[in-house]
Amino acid sequence: MSQGAPYRLTHVFLLTENRLLREALVRILSKRVDVAVVGAVAFAPTVLDQLATSQAEVVLLDSPGLAFHGPCLVASIRRVLAPANIVMIGMERDETTFFRAVRSGVMGYVLKDASAMEIVHAVRAVGSGEAVCPSCFSRVIVQCAAQQLASTPEVAAFHPQGLSRREQQLVGLVGFGLTNKEIAARLNLSERTVKNHFQRIFRKAGVHDRMAMIERCQPREATNI
Amino acid sequence: MRELVLATIADQPDIDVVGEVGNASELTAAIEESQPDALILELGEFEKGRAQCGFLLGRYPHMRILALAPEENRGTIYWAIVDVRMKPLESSESGILSALRERPSLVGTLHS
Known part of the structure; x- marks a missing residue:
């Protein structure tokens, strides 16, 4: 120096x-x-x-x-x-x-x-x-990051139904077929919090079940890495 | 390990590093060329290293060998007077420096 x-x-x-x-x-x-x-x-x-x-x-x-x-x-x-x-x-x-x-x-x-x-x-x-x-571990780290990103939904800054980033993330994870319990574990939340998020999402999207929520809230052209 | 030992002895006015090698196959040629008073050796497997030191002292009896297993915090100094002798060496900076400066004596366990 x-x-x-x-x-x-x-x-x-x-x-x-x-x-x-x-x-x-x-x-x-x-x-x-x-x-x-x-x-x-x-x-x-x-x-x-x-x-x-x-x-x-x-x-x-x-x-x-x-x-x-x-x-x-x-x-x-x-x-x-x-x-x-x-x-x-x-x-x-x-x-x-x-x-x-x-x-x-x-x-x-x-x-x-x-x-x-x-x-x-x-x-x-x-x-x-x-x-x-x-450097010998760089490749395996990149592979791990790629796997993680591939199973993480993309979120938009402004969502048509007014969903927050967290709410969009939850919708994306439901789209991957994850249960409330699995989503809670993945995002380090309690199951109760996950349920509360979904109630809010249902209200914002004007739907009553998960299938309708995905249909209404997931961008059609959304692609995951 | 080599770099650590060099960092330990580099600043000492009475010690000159006359050679370094990265593997055992280059060792005898380097000893022939530089004729060192002492050899510092890292032992991968401590017990195997004892036989190696006995062999080297048979060929170069003027030399002292500081055999270190730094990960186990232990070492041994080998030298030859009449027979090959050995005693424990502290795997530390002060242990290495005092072993390099020490004069060979008859006090030591005979190498079997």
């Missing part, structure tokens, strides 16, 4: 079992003017207390065993340190572990053979709100 250039300081906490990795990373990260190491320890039961008061924006973890198995450390860290972005480092090129990390809320995944510069880059990127993953 050039001298005098404005930079944003990223506070990093290293929670790594590999002592050599920990010590070398502290040395490497401490040389960067835009990175401040606020903690560097191996796992101990008191580590969550340390993390809670650390004000770290990025937490580096190197042990999938600790991170995802048993009581999920990633979830615990996110609970005690809400703004923290977790980066897994020293990872194997293993798709199952990668998806486990993504599901648990990890924002960065750096492989074992990555250079120190790649780790520094991941810290900066994740600290500024981006996500980092190895």
Whole structure:
């Protein structure tokens, strides 16, 4: 980083079992003017207390065993340190572990053979709100996103029956054959809320059943990705 | 791993890195060429690595070998005086630096 250039300081906490990795990373990260190491320890039961008061924006973890198995450390860290972005480092090129990390809320995944510069880059990127993953997993991520989008109805800003975006989304999901229970699970709502939405949609569309609702509310030329 | 160890020893005025290799097949040629006082080796499988270190010290008895298994936080230093000897090495920056500076002695477990 050039001298005098404005930079944003990223506070990093290293929670790594590999002592050599920990010590070398502290040395490497401490040389960067835009990175401040606020903690560097191996796992101990008191580590969550340390993390809670650390004000770290990025937490580096190197042990999938600790991170995802048993009581999920990633979830615990996110609970005690809400703004923290977790980066897994020293990872194997293993798709199952990668998806486990993504599901648990990890924002960065750096492989074992990555250079120190790649780790520094991941810290900066994740600290500024981006996500980092190895290029070998890009294809599978794009495929997952495509699948998700294909099963998500498109919504219009202005609907002829005056349906809100959420209401249009619900109509689209009924069109895919989903039940209230499945829609509630998909949208993270209660079943009761889903029913209330449908009552409002029926009123706006002037219909009394789902078939009529789809007929009336779904745009005829609607295409899904 | 290589980069981490380099970061550890790069700033030390009394230590020169005379060679690096990425895999075992290039190792003996690199040792022949650079004649190092010490070799730092990452062991994938710790037990297999012991036999490898014994072989290398048979060929290059002047050399010390720091065999590290950083993911297990352990290591061993091997050297030859009369026979191949070994003792535990702390897998840390200070452990590596003091092992590189240490003079070989007779105090150590005999390598079987």
